[in-house]
Amino acid sequence: MKLERALGLLREVPDFPQPGVVFRDLTPVLADPDALRAVVDALQVHVEPSTQVVAAVESRGFLLGAALGYGWRYGVVPLRKPGKLPAVAHRVSYDLEYGAASLELPEGAITPGQKVVVVDDVLATGGTAAAACELVERAGGVVTGVSVVIELPALGGRAHLTGRQVHALLAV
Numbered sequence: 761m762k763l764e765r766a767l768g769l770l771r772e773v774p775d776f777p778q779p780g781v782v783f784r785d786l787t788p789v790l791a792d793p794d795a796l797r798a799v800v801d802a803l804q805v806h807v808e809p810s811t812q813v814v815a816a817v818e819s820r821g822f823l824l825g826a827a828l829g830y831g832w833r834y835g836v837v838p839l840r841k842p843g844k845l846p847a848v849a850h851r852v853s854y855d856l857e858y859g860a861a862s863l864e865l866p867e868g869a870i871t872p873g874q875k876v877v878v879v880d881d882v883l884a885t886g887g888t889a890a891a892a893c894e895l896v897e898r899a900g901g902v903v904t905g906v907s908v909v910i911e912l913p914a915l916g917g918r919a920h921l922t923g924r925q926v927h928a929l930l931a932v
């Protein structure tokens with residue numbers, strides 16, 4: 761399936777999770793086998809060739825990151841919300857379009873010098889992606905890029921990711 765058709769399945773939900781937010785829902789894209797494949801393959805095209813590991817952001821980034829890792833032979837490391845990991849290497853807190861949050865990196869998951877791509881579904885304010893990059897770097901990893909399916913440019917996420925390779929399949 762062509763990427764454009766796959767992304768045409770994206771659903772926009774007004775006023776979720778709070779009034780004024782238009783939620784970009786990838787569920788129908790992921791639920792379609794051909795669309796899922798088209799999106800994951802398109803993400804891979806922009807991954808820097810020396811990359812060894814996908815750092816996938818909880819929770820929607822897990823779906824994309826695991827598929828990317830399995831399909832293209834990268835290891836997968838989950839960046840998790842607090843309270844989920846048995847052994848935490850680092851924690852970073854950040855602001856969201858609708859609230860505040862923290863992410864944690866599992867102990868021993870990333871070794872110094874490892875090349876890591878950060879993967880998520882949406883880049884909005886960029887707080888999440890910036891926190892993900894910071895976590896990887898605190899462990900000594902090298903961020904080769906940030907790859908997302910959807911970017912919301914109006915929220916200015918790239919300002920938090922200056923100097924990084926940022927790839928989005930769709931800007932809305």
Ligand SMILES: O=P(O)(O)OC[C@H]1O[C@H](OP(=O)(O)OP(=O)(O)O)[C@H](O)[C@@H]1O
Binds near residue numbers: 818855861880883887
């Ligand atoms: O660029 P930002 O403003 O930081 O927003 C982007 C983040 O927001 C959403 O996750 P959310 O925290 O809602 O968690 P979820 O994936 O568990 O629903 C999305 O999946 C990104 O991770």
Ligand SMILES: Nc1ncnc2[nH]cnc12
Binds near residue numbers: 857882885
């Ligand atoms: N508008 C939005 N839709 C989906 N995920 C998001 N994460 C942050 N903002 C979002």
